[in-house]
Amino acid sequence: MRDVLWANLSVQYFSPYSLGNSFLKNSLSGKNAALKLRFWCKTHLVQSYVNVDEQHYSLKKGFHFMVKIVGISGSLRPGSHSYKALKSAIERVAALGAEVELLDLRTMNLPFCNGGDDYADYPDVARLQEAVKSADGLILATPEYHGSVSGVLKNALDLMGFEELSGKVTGLISVLGGQSNSNALNDLRIIMRWVHAWVIPEQISIGQAWNAFGEDDKLLDEKLAKRFDAFAQSLVENTQQLQQK
Numbered sequence: 001m002r003d004v005l006w007a008n009l010s011v012q013y014f015s016p017y018s019l020g021n022s023f024l025k026n027s028l029s030g031k032n033a034a035l036k037l038r039f040w041c042k043t044h045l046v047q048s049y050v051n052v053d054e055q056h057y058s059l060k061k062g063f064h065f066m067v068k069i070v071g072i073s074g075s076l077r078p079g080s081h082s083y084k085a086l087k088s089a090i091e092r093v094a095a096l097g098a099e100v101e102l103l104d105l106r107t108m109n110l111p112f113c114n115g116g117d118d119y120a121d122y123p124d125v126a127r128l129q130e131a132v133k134s135a136d137g138l139i140l141a142t143p144e145y146h147g148s149v150s151g152v153l154k155n156a157l158d159l160m161g162f163e164e165l166s167g168k169v170t171g172l173i174s175v176l177g178g179q180s181n182s183n184a185l186n187d188l189r190i191i192m193r194w195v196h197a198w199v200i201p202e203q204i205s206i207g208q209a210w211n212a213f214g215e216d217d218k219l220l221d222e223k224l225a226k227r228f229d230a231f232a233q234s235l236v237e238n239t240q241q242l243q244q245k
């Protein structure tokens with residue numbers, strides 16, 4: 001059984017190997033553990049994974065920039081499958097070390113976009129805008145409605161602009177009552193290109209969504225679960241690469 005330890009360190013200048021060596025020698029050698037390191041290097045928050053086994057220690061992976069991923073689902077339906085899909089994806093992204101935030105539009109009071117920018121009566125508009133602005137990447141999950149993106153998700157996107165959406169690395173998921181297809185995904189890809197977001201090539205379309213999740217909201221199909229793994233991996237890695245300042 002492996003322990004997972006988190007260490008938050010504050011280091012201005014570092015040599016990864018000397019930091020790893022002395023830290024591991026002093027405190028972890030001889031333990032069976034996976035260590036995740038987070039620390040500041042100059043101006044950047046960096047994270048790394050270090051695997052330690054009984055006999056020796058090694059730096060298995062390179063050092064990566066921490067990323068924040070925000071998830072939004074475009075269905076207001078209680079028991080929404082889009083939200084379940086979004087949660088499955090965001091849990092995987094979090095397991096890869098990303099900071100995550102889920103925006104549940106069912107609990108937010110958002111008006112229709114009126115083409116202006118004064119939504120003082122709707123503080124959730126600012127909440128939405130700030131959460132997305134603070135993100136490096138996004139996951140958008142939409143039900144397919146009449147062959148396209150739901151109005152709920154499109155309206156949420158319309159309440160934002162370049163300031164919030166431009167440059168965001170984005171993964172797309174669609175959820176359908178019928179057979180899986182790419183209609184809503186293609187439309188969403190065009191929308192996100194229009195606001196200068198970077199949409200990753202991996203995407204997920206879940207057909208007959210009423211049949212896709214168990215009672216615990218977990219994906220029933222192993223192959224689909226693997227697609228979610230690859231989707232999450234690509235989103236985190238591409239966000240790390242594109243957002244590296």
Ligand SMILES: Cc1cc2nc3c(=O)[nH]c(=O)nc-3n(C[C@H](O)[C@H](O)[C@H](O)COP(=O)(O)O)c2cc1C
Nearest residue numbers: 075077080081082143144145146147176177178209
């Ligand atoms: C207005 C509306 C339009 C729909 N259009 C489609 C469609 O074009 N294709 C399809 O396969 N399912 C369609 N559906 C079914 C939904 O995609 C399906 O029920 C999905 O699970 C809804 O997402 P949710 O579970 O997140 O609410 C439609 C449902 C509604 C309410």
